[in-house]
Amino acid sequence: MTFSRNLGVLKQNSLPSLVQDELELMFRKGKFTPGHPLREATLATQLGVSRGPIREAFRSLEEKGLVTVEKNRGVFVRVITAQEADDIFEVRTALEKIIVSRIAKAPDCLHNSGLPQLLSKATKLAAKADFSACHALNIQFHERLAELAGNHTLLNTYRRLVNELSLFRQQAHARQADASSLKQSVEDHKALLEALLIGDQKKALKVLKLHVDESRKRLQHILS
Template identity: 45%
Template sequence: MSTTPSTPLVSAPAQPSTIALLQRNSLASLVQTEIERMILGGELASGAKLTESILADRLGVSRGPVREAFRMLEESGLVRTEKNRGVFVRDVAIEEALEIFELRAAMDQYVGRKLAETITAPQIKELRGYVDEMEQATKAGDAQTYHRLNLHFHDRLLELTNNTKFTATYRKLVNELSLFRRQNLTNESMAAYSREHRQIVKAIAARDPDAAGQLMFQHVMNSRERTLQNYQRRQAEAAARPDTAKTLLQALHA
């Protein structure tokens, strides 16, 4: 008498399908992009605590993709995780920021030289389009639009080097400067930056590596100087303000 194999009463645990994994990873990337936009745009301030549940509700997703997005944002240098405290937007000290500006200036000098040697006519046209849009934002006094275009312009210069390792390293450094770069934008500085952008693109289009590299270097160092001046001004203003708490205590004991 033959027997047939019995069917197992309990099936093996189902493994996540490839599609489910892709969907989960894609959602985390979308969440990362949106949180990054909020940080770079100033909606989430330097030093602010990021809460999974609040961001999940705001973005209409579960907490899993937000948690994965935090991990990716930490790798890119935009947030930091503190044990038993949570996740925070990175708060870069002024001394560290000034060092990053110097390193970025040297890297941008390479970008300018490289593009002056490899740029194509369509790419020059694209860069000029960015400059035109930034000048329009400057005339309108629209710092938010200018900031967004400025980030895209510099990132596009970076992409055109076709050096993926360089690009990844550079982007992480630039992310750490996001708050300082946003604070530097005034009507006066936007006009100055726009002139510098125009000169940079002109030198790249002229196929002049020395001029393009030097203009890129000086552009970043000018931003470094504005950052230092703004920081010193804010420190002076804070020191000049009366100590409200001390004043109240003195009034109570008078």
Template identity: 40%
Template sequence: MSTPTNASSAIAQLQGNSLTGLVQNELERMIVAGELAPGAKLTEITIATRLGVSRGPVREAFRMLEEAGLVRTEKNRGVFVRDIALDEALEIFELRAVMEMYIGRKLAETATAAQAKALRQLVDAMDQATKAGDAHEFHRFNLEFHDSLLQLAGNAKFAANYRRLIKELSLIRRKNLTVESMAVYTREHRQIVKAIAAHDAEAAGQAMFDHVMNSRERTLHNYSEQPAEAPVQPPARKRAARGAVEA
């Protein structure tokens, strides 16, 4: 049986681990939402003060975020939000497209009518956000849509690797949200759900693959030297959804 001292130490460790997780989740949300921009320097004391915690959990959260690919540590300089290079992002899109094809094929074989209906309702919500020009709401429902697809696929190991890729892409892809692109994303999402509901594995897989590769091409265009359409600015003070899975 543990002594009171050992028990107290164990409780303190659990509390510390829990607090570190909360700090990590909040920093991750701020990075994905664009509140902490790529290249921004993060200091322990500033983040600790902002979140009302000690510096220990912040330091540990920085380490975990570096493992997740969202921040980088530079010797004698500090911790910075990662700035994903375009070439790296394009490679991630290609890998993600293959993963999405798997998801589409699997859901076409396993999704129920109720699950397809729920996916269709999320697409309807994205359509309403597009018509209102509300990039924040579109982004929120878009994350929920893709995270729902991922959860329905039911492969935890696959999901963990997929989410890491999506979080890395979030560092570069906010520029893709324009009124025009939101409408395109919505049409592509409807095609995906239609194929899943029809239990057409070939069509669902191809629709998912094309959706990601089309997004890759939009990213390439937006970050080329040619002028791109100005991104829609999300309303101030609204928060992005936690799932971090994008179109």
């Protein structure tokens, strides 16, 4: 396995940082299921590095709430409870309101954003009921909006919450049998983008609230 980074990025970042980024990417893609043990030796072999950078990355991932370290047992992918997910949803919603409001006031930032193309791809994947791929595109859509909002602190905080919440979503998707939720999510994203493109902040916030509330209820119901 090789890093999902080009040579320029490799030269500008420390190895532990790159390992951490790569592991976070694997989390987002659903490569690890909640509760799954993470072995230093196995990951070191997969990434072509020594165990030291893996160990350092584990410490950072623990601080970010993605893994748990159990004495004499090892490192495990964190299991998010329904209550924890609900708390994360609440904070994420507050951040997304800020994101949407900022973009609605300056919709020109959406030009060449790549979001229409992303939603076109998501539509096709939703029709195929590809939960894993749709989940990845869902993260990309919301994170792209966070990037366009132009607030670095907000973006970093948002990314951490999304990473944590992705663990909960993986638990839910493992039990999900109805693909209609995927199609509805894409339609919500299209409606949100349309409102933002014309700078309609009120409509965008309304669409966002409905989207997040339904997503929140759906995930809680699946795991209840």
